[in-house]
Amino acid sequence: MEAVKAGEPESFQEVSGAVSIRKVSRSYEEDTGRRVEALKEVELEIESGSFVSFIGPSGCGKTTLMRLIAGLDECASGEITLDGERIQGPHYERGYVFQQANLFPWMTIRENIAAGLKARKVYQENRRKPDEFISMVGLDGFGNAYPHQVSGGMAQRASLARALINQPKVLMLDEPLGALDAFTRMNLQDELLRLWRLHGTTMILVTHDVDEAVYLSDRIVIMSARPGQIKEIIEVEMEHPRDRGSSEFVFLRSRILETLHFAGSSASLEYYL
Numbered sequence: 079m080e081a082v083k084a085g086e087p088e089s090f091q092e093v094s095g096a097v098s099i100r101k102v103s104r105s106y107e108e109d110t111g112r113r114v115e116a117l118k119e120v121e122l123e124i125e126s127g128s129f130v131s132f133i134g135p136s137g138c139g140k141t142t143l144m145r146l147i148a149g150l151d152e153c154a155s156g157e158i159t160l161d162g163e164r165i166q167g168p169h170y171e172r173g174y175v176f177q178q179a180n181l182f183p184w185m186t187i188r189e190n191i192a193a194g195l196k197a198r199k200v201y202q203e204n205r206r207k208p209d210e211f212i213s214m215v216g217l218d219g220f221g222n223a224y225p226h227q228v229s230g231g232m233a234q235r236a237s238l239a240r241a242l243i244n245q246p247k248v249l250m251l252d253e254p255l256g257a258l259d260a261f262t263r264m265n266l267q268d269e270l271l272r273l274w275r276l277h278g279t280t281m282i283l284v285t286h287d288v289d290e291a292v293y294l295s296d297r298i299v300i301m302s303a304r305p306g307q308i309k310e311i312i313e314v315e316m317e318h319p320r321d322r323g324s325s326e327f328v329f330l331r332s333r334i335l336e337t338l339h340f341a342g343s344s345a346s347l348e349y350y351l
């Protein structure tokens with residue numbers, strides 16, 4: 079794990095948790111009354127401090143599974159635990175970053191980052207933390223700006239800081255870079271890796287970007303079409319930083335695309351040449 083650098087929050091303790099997903103199923107009813115099976119008996123162990131990506135066709139249940147881990151939804155059957163304790167409802171130990179930044183528009187960047195501390199009633203003893211986390215994600219000088227005054231990439235940096243300031247054991251990333259341009263996306267991918275190595279937080283990413291999954295992850299979980307099940311788990315053994323043009327990277331990308339039958343049903347997936 080990297081040592082704390084200048085400008086990093088010295089008070090941040092390394093925390094991470096192990097997630098266990100046991101025979102989890104989830105279905106729901108559409109407006110038409112049709113019953114849809116989103117997930118079927120999904121089983122997976124996510125090790126503490128690991129970086130795991132979920133990838134698969136649209137509608138395969140990736141986001142549904144993330145919401146279940148976050149406690150924003152309930153399993154129809156099976157259970158999900160964090161460090162052996164069953165997940166029942168949202169908790170600050172499980173941070174969530176959405177595709178859109180979802181910052182409160184009436185609050186400044188600093189106020190947005192501090193919101194979780196205030197909700198937990200621990201702000202007074204942690205008054206310096208928001209400024210530390212502003213520096214940590216490279217937003218020095220923008221603490222008093224409002225969300226509409228910063229770029230999309232800067233807003234996502236603020237979202238990351240808002241999630242991390244609560245020192246979650248698990249940080250869930252639901253396509254957080256999908257709406258950004260390619261250059262900003264790659265910069266923030268490196269930022270995610272830096273924060274992960276620094277704090278050791280368990281990272282769970284949902285993405286449609288094959289290159290992103292290969293670039294970031296320890297393991298890539300490939301989901302089948304609905305009802306979502308785990309089709310294959312790929313261990314990524316390349317050292318960081320990873321070269322997107324290396325033969326090993328290209329081979330792994332091709333293997334994933336082949337598994338997903340990219341030319342057919344999974345054409346919504348992304349990759350970069």
